[in-house]
Amino acid sequence: MRLEASGLVCVRGGREVFSGLGFALSGGEALLVTGRNGSGKSSLLRMIAGLVRLSGGRLGLSGGDAERSIPEQVHYLGHQDALKPTLTVTENLGFWTRYLGGSQPPEQALATVGLAGLGGLPAAYLSAGQRRRLSMARLLAVQRPIWLLDEPTSALDSDAQQILAGAMKQHLQGGGLILAATHGPIGLDGARELRLGAAQ
Amino acid sequence: MNALSALFIRDLRLAVRVGGGGGIGVLFFLIVVVLMPFAIGPDLALLARIGPALLWLGALLATLLTLERLFSIDQEDGSLDLLLMADTPLELAVAAKAAAHWLTTGLPLVIATPLFGLFMNLNGHASAAVALTLLAGTPALTFIGVIGAALSVALRRGGLLLAVLVLPLTVPVLIFGVSASNAAIVGPLPFGTPFTILCALSLFSLVIGTFAAAAALRHGLE
Amino acid sequence: MPLIDLANPTRFLALAERALPWLIGATAIAFAVGLQQTHGAPDDYQQGATVKIMFIHVPSAWLGMFGWGLMSVAALGTLVWRHPLADVAAKAAAPIGAAFTFLCLVTGSLWGRPMWGTYWVWDARLTSELVLLLIYLGVIALWRTVEDPSRASRAVAVLTLVGAINLPIIKFSVDWWNTLHQPASVFRVGGSTIDRSILIPLFAMAIAFTLLFVTLHIAAMRNEILRRRIRTLMLMQAQAAPGSAS
Numbered sequence: 001m002r003l004e005a006s007g008l009v010c011v012r013g014g015r016e017v018f019s020g021l022g023f024a025l026s027g028g029e030a031l032l033v034t035g036r037n038g039s040g041k042s043s044l045l046r047m048i049a050g051l052v053r054l055s056g057g058r059l060g061l062s063g064g065d066a067e068r069s070i071p072e073q074v075h076y077l078g079h080q081d082a083l084k085p086t087l088t089v090t091e092n093l094g095f096w097t098r099y100l101g102g103s104q105p106p107e108q109a110l111a112t113v114g115l116a117g118l119g120g121l122p123a124a125y126l127s128a129g130q131r132r133r134l135s136m137a138r139l140l141a142v143q144r145p146i147w148l149l150d151e152p153t154s155a156l157d158s159d160a161q162q163i164l165a166g167a168m169k170q171h172l173q174g175g176g177l178i179l180a181a182t183h184g185p186i187g188l189d190g191a192r193e194l195r196l197g198a199a200q
Numbered sequence: 201m202n203a204l205s206a207l208f209i210r211d212l213r214l215a216v217r218v219g220g221g222g223g224i225g226v227l228f229f230l231i232v233v234v235l236m237p238f239a240i241g242p243d244l245a246l247l248a249r250i251g252p253a254l255l256w257l258g259a260l261l262a263t264l265l266t267l268e269r270l271f272s273i274d275q276e277d278g279s280l281d282l283l284l285m286a287d288t289p290l291e292l293a294v295a296a297k298a299a300a301h302w303l304t305t306g307l308p309l310v311i312a313t314p315l316f317g318l319f320m321n322l323n324g325h326a327s328a329a330v331a332l333t334l335l336a337g338t339p340a341l342t343f344i345g346v347i348g349a350a351l352s353v354a355l356r357r358g359g360l361l362l363a364v365l366v367l368p369l370t371v372p373v374l375i376f377g378v379s380a381s382n383a384a385i386v387g388p389l390p391f392g393t394p395f396t397i398l399c400a401l402s403l404f405s406l407v408i409g410t411f412a413a414a415a416a417l418r419h420g421l422e
Numbered sequence: 423m424p425l426i427d428l429a430n431p432t433r434f435l436a437l438a439e440r441a442l443p444w445l446i447g448a449t450a451i452a453f454a455v456g457l458q459q460t461h462g463a464p465d466d467y468q469q470g471a472t473v474k475i476m477f478i479h480v481p482s483a484w485l486g487m488f489g490w491g492l493m494s495v496a497a498l499g500t501l502v503w504r505h506p507l508a509d510v511a512a513k514a515a516a517p518i519g520a521a522f523t524f525l526c527l528v529t530g531s532l533w534g535r536p537m538w539g540t541y542w543v544w545d546a547r548l549t550s551e552l553v554l555l556l557i558y559l560g561v562i563a564l565w566r567t568v569e570d571p572s573r574a575s576r577a578v579a580v581l582t583l584v585g586a587i588n589l590p591i592i593k594f595s596v597d598w599w600n601t602l603h604q605p606a607s608v609f610r611v612g613g614s615t616i617d618r619s620i621l622i623p624l625f626a627m628a629i630a631f632t633l634l635f636v637t638l639h640i641a642a643m644r645n646e647i648l649r650r651r652i653r654t655l656m657l658m659q660a661q662a663a664p665g666s667a668s
Binding site (some may be wrong): 001079085086114115117118121122124125127129130132133157159160 | 569656657659660661663664665666
Binding site (some may be wrong): 046049050051071072074075076077078080081082083086087091094095096098099100101102171 | 206276277279287
């Protein structure tokens with residue numbers, strides 16, 4: 001599997017955020033997208049997820065499922081958690097597993113992120129850190145090959161960051177791809193860096 | 201199908217758990233229906249004549265006002281992003297959400313109508329006629345209103361602007377709904393003609409509404 | 423046991439557990455007496471036996487208003503004295519008061535049909551009673567909207583006190599406006615105008631209904647306290663799990 005981009009242009013609010021951006025990522029590889037705030041890290045991830053229109057350039061995926069578009073093979077972990085407070089933890093996770101597709105039962109993913117036993121509680125009772133863990137559980141339960149992570153370690157305590165690092169390593173070993181927008185290290189050694197805001 | 205039924209059931213659950221299901225919609229409908237005679241006065245004969253129209257207006261307002269936040273809530277917590285990235289086409293997701301909304305708001309309105317018809321001095325036959333037209337017409341109101349709900353996400357605006365945009369689109373439904381009710385109560389026009397047009401409007405808006413709403417959601421992204 | 427102990431939820435629960443069987447028994451006896459009295463009451467020369475709907479209709483109306491009065495006192499307890507059980511009492515009373523108001527409207531409507539020829543008229547007494555039902559339902563909706571009951575309690579308390587203005591309007595509406603509904607005949611200056619053979623069964627049923635209200639209310643308060651305990655336990659369970667510090 002190979003994700004390639006060339007000449008990407010991003011325009012937000014009438015202002016050109018970046019242009020001429022390109023990268024290539026193969027299965028088992030991770031790319032850290034760095035840069036100061038406003039340099040377009042989130043926009044790049046959302047572009048690949050299909051949530052923001054490409055103002056220019058090309059994005060192509062080879063070796064993946066030819067029947068599906070790129071957004072359908074991508075899992076996006078943004079700043080928000082996509083949680084409904086009145087549904088229970090299991091109902092929240094179970095819904096996304098059924099809607100986005102995934103074979104792992106919710107209990108297994110919950111156990112991995114340390115939320116086992118909280119399945120029956122309304123999601124409103126979780127703390128901010130626990131909600132991020134639930135988003136991580138969603139990432140694990142919905143098994144898609146490309147992970148787009150937008151500042152994944154924010155609001156995570158050190159235990160949770162270790163769980164995330166372990167999950168990411170396992171995903172890469174399985175041939176998955178990871179693009180992560182981040183300000184600092186997130187526990188992936190040997191990942192390449194794409195610095196936005198610098199001359200391309 | 202499994203995915204769509206998951207979305208449908210999720211929206212049903214959310215509607216039931218927050219504020220007790222269709223309760224708030226019916227309560228609003230009741231208040232609107234009660235407000236009219238306060239303004240018009242207790243002339244029972246007059247109320248009976250315009251009763252179907254008042255019930256239709258109440259149902260229209262209750263449906264549109266409760267629809268406004270249908271997609272905004274999903275956009276605010278990030279669910280909309282994920283819905284857009286699923287295998288299931290967005291049009292079907294819109295239809296599933298709208299159907300869940302109708303089941304928890306529109307259908308309770310229809311069931312409450314015979315009771316509220318009492319307040320308008322409508323007899324049993326008249327109330328049943330209005331309820332039947334509402335059963336055929338509230339899906340149209342729901343699927344037209346869904347366009348407004350999608351626009352409020354795309355435009356990041358809510359409130360009166362959306363009402364101003366969407367209410368004119370509901371005028372044909374209102375006309376044929378009230379016309380069918382009156383035809384059943386008073387005659388001389390046959391009931392069947394406006395009623396079948398009302399059903400046709402519902403089916404038509406089912407298609408147009410879902411496609412327009414999905415298009416609005418996609419193009420409103422940034 | 424001093425009255426202040428009632429302010430403690432645990433003590434209240436213990437007291438409620440002990441009192442409820444007695445209250446249920448007293449209610450049953452009161453209803454038996456009341457129904458026997460109404461059976462013995464004379465029929466109206468015009469309406470026949472349908473006049474006996476009054477023995478349900480009138481106490482329901484009284485208790486609907488009593489419920490709002492109780493909620494108003496509880497609202498003061500929440501806002502002014504910060505009594506710990508005040509909002510529990512208010513939340514528990516709302517559905518019961520709403521049910522009695524609804525019962526009043528339905529029995530009145532059924533009674534009015536043979537008498538006035540219609541199920542509903544927009545006269546002052548009926549309309550203000552309907553408004554009472556609407557504000558009851560509004561308060562119940564407000565309780566359900568905010569997940570945390572202690573946060574909802576202040577907003578509900580203010581709404582309850584504002585809505586209390588409706589009670590004197592209901593009471594005096596039949597005197598102030600010329601209406602279809604019967605003017606006040608029981609509680610009026612100068613004494614009641616109803617014959618004792620009707621008045622005694624009426625009061626007997628009123629006492630029975632009041633006991634029913636009190637029994638239901640105490641049971642509902644107990645349920646609400648237990649519900650809040652479950653919520654607290656769930657919150658503690660979430661806090662004890664990993665990741666809760668952030």
